[in-house]
Amino acid sequence: MQVPAPFEYERATSVDHALQLLVQLGPESRILAGGYSLLPMMKLRLATPKWLIDIDDLADELGYVEEDGEAIRIGAMTRHRDLLESPLLARLAPIFRDAELEIADPVVRNRGTIGGALCQADPSEDLSAVCTAVDAEIVVRSLEGDRILHMEDFYRGPYQTAVAPEEIVVEIRVPTRAALGSAYEKINRRVGDWAVAAAGAALTIEDGAITDAGIALVAVGAEVSSAVAREALIGQEPTEEVFEEAAAAGAAACNPITDQRGSAEYKRHAVGVLAARAMGRAAERLGAEVAP
Amino acid sequence: MKVTINVNGTDYTREIEPRTLLVHFLRDDLGLTGTHWGCDTSNCGACVVLMDGEAAKSCTVLAATAAGHRIRTVEGLEVDGVLDPIQQGFTEEHGLQCGFCTSGMMMTARAFLDAAPDPTSLTDEEIREAISGQICRCTGYATIVRSIRRAAETEKEELPA
Numbered sequence: 001m002q003v004p005a006p007f008e009y010e011r012a013t014s015v016d017h018a019l020q021l022l023v024q025l026g027p028e029s030r031i032l033a034g035g036y037s038l039l040p041m042m043k044l045r046l047a048t049p050k051w052l053i054d055i056d057d058l059a060d061e062l063g064y065v066e067e068d069g070e071a072i073r074i075g076a077m078t079r080h081r082d083l084l085e086s087p088l089l090a091r092l093a094p095i096f097r098d099a100e101l102e103i104a105d106p107v108v109r110n111r112g113t114i115g116g117a118l119c120q121a122d123p124s125e126d127l128s129a130v131c132t133a134v135d136a137e138i139v140v141r142s143l144e145g146d147r148i149l150h151m152e153d154f155y156r157g158p159y160q161t162a163v164a165p166e167e168i169v170v171e172i173r174v175p176t177r178a179a180l181g182s183a184y185e186k187i188n189r190r191v192g193d194w195a196v197a198a199a200g201a202a203l204t205i206e207d208g209a210i211t212d213a214g215i216a217l218v219a220v221g222a223e224v225s226s227a228v229a230r231e232a233l234i235g236q237e238p239t240e241e242v243f244e245e246a247a248a249a250g251a252a253a254c255n256p257i258t259d260q261r262g263s264a265e266y267k268r269h270a271v272g273v274l275a276a277r278a279m280g281r282a283a284e285r286l287g288a289e290v291a292p
Numbered sequence: 293m294k295v296t297i298n299v300n301g302t303d304y305t306r307e308i309e310p311r312t313l314l315v316h317f318l319r320d321d322l323g324l325t326g327t328h329w330g331c332d333t334s335n336c337g338a339c340v341v342l343m344d345g346e347a348a349k350s351c352t353v354l355a356a357t358a359a360g361h362r363i364r365t366v367e368g369l370e371v372d373g374v375l376d377p378i379q380q381g382f383t384e385e386h387g388l389q390c391g392f393c394t395s396g397m398m399m400t401a402r403a404f405l406d407a408a409p410d411p412t413s414l415t416d417e418e419i420r421e422a423i424s425g426q427i428c429r430c431t432g433y434a435t436i437v438r439s440i441r442r443a444a445e446t447e448k449e450e451l452p453a
Contacts, residue, residue, distance in 0.1 A: 001332065002332040002333070003311055003313065003316075004311045005311070006309065006310070006311055007310055007311060008310060009293060009310035009354070009356050011356070032354070032357070035352055035353060035354065035357065036334060036352055039313075039352050039353075039354070040333060040334065040352065043332065043333075052310070052354075054354070054356065054357055056357050057360070104334075104425070105337075105424050105425025106347075106400075106421065106422055106424065106425055107337060107340055107347045107348065107349055107400060107425040107426075108334055108349065108352075108425060110346045110347055110348055111343075111348055111349075111352075111353070191424040191425065192335060192424075192425060
């Protein structure tokens with residue numbers, strides 16, 4: 001029987017209330033959002049907070065997907081299901097919908113939240129990879145005010161984020177550019193499982209050339225963002241050959257391990273194939289002609 | 293801590309440990325053992341109940357969180373001796389063998405049909421996707437899909453014109 005270690009429970013009625021509770025209860029308190037990342041960790045006793053501050057009641061305050069001309073703003077309590085069903089995301093950042101179709105299962109997606117997923121910072125987790133690919137900004141709030149972190153500064157390595165004990169993630173901002181195309185590709189063994197390997201691509205193509213790129217390689221090491229794949233794309237024309245070379249460079253540089261989901265060799269091969277596919281679909285979604 | 297949770301339309305107030313999971317609250321504190329306790333890891337779906345009409349895996353929800361939500365369990369499907377169309381469908385299409393996954397399957401199906409714009413036009417693929425977070429170790433998926441389809445058709449017939 002898996003049951004969390006004993007803890008004390010508080011329920012926040014607003015973001016400000018949650019922030020006050022964090023200060024009052026100290027660093028051994030944790031925020032509980034949807035519960036589908038933290039509760040499993042607590043059942044395994046990998047997390048043993050003394051206090052849980054439940055922000056379930058903030059589902060309305062922090063549950064939204066909006067666009068303000070510069071960015072898509074996603075509230076931290078937005079649930080997977082709402083990301084999956086958002087017409088705004090499907091239109092402006094379809095990489096979210098691609099990933100959500102493969103995240104957990106429909107019932108888990110009813111409760112799990114984007115903020116919870118990002119704060120878990122699992123290097124195999126899909127939304128962290130998506131946010132890395134699209135170079136999302138994470139808005140982190142304390143009683144002192146807001147800090148805005150790029151994913152590369154937010155994600156500090158497996159299960160580690162830059163969120164301080166007295167802070168809460170309140171919003172995720174995805175920059176919107178007219179020329180941004182994005183896609184996500186994943187292989188998993190069965191519904192709801194972590195990826196064997198996955199890849200996300202977000203490309204900016206202007207005047208027939210790739211001017212910016214975010215490439216995430218998932219479940220193949222602690223480093224999610226692939227700098228070598230990005231470098232291989234910038235300034236190039238969007239062709240299949242360029243995509244395959246960039247994907248191969250990323251695959252060569254990643255660090256998969258052999259486990260029950262596959263051998264390191266297999267994962268390295270798979271992530272290269274997935275990355276090339278994701279780049280191709282991202283370009284196609286921009287209407288770019290992808291030459292062989 | 294003291295919690296009051298509305299289950300199948302009735303408010304229940306109990307003294308619980310904060311770490312009590314909803315599935316154990318339902319089974320052990322309320323004696324509602326129709327909700328099954330399976331994998332404990334939010335994979336199998338045997339523990340699915342409805343929270344405000346949406347399916348949720350009750351092994352991964354704190355009872356404390358459930359306070360303030362409307363919980364519906366398999367015991368809440370039948371009303372005054374009349375089976376819910378979902379239960380009728382599972383009966384008629386032999387949607388269960390050992391029965392362990394059945395309550396979770398039926399609750400997910402209930403939420404799924406409630407949310408479907410037109411239940412009669414659902415494809416088998418859509419039904420399979422809806423129950424993809426549930427495991428039937430008897431592997432009786434074909435009859436489960438037929439049961440849900442039967443329920444969708446029955447509901448359509450019963451709707452007032």
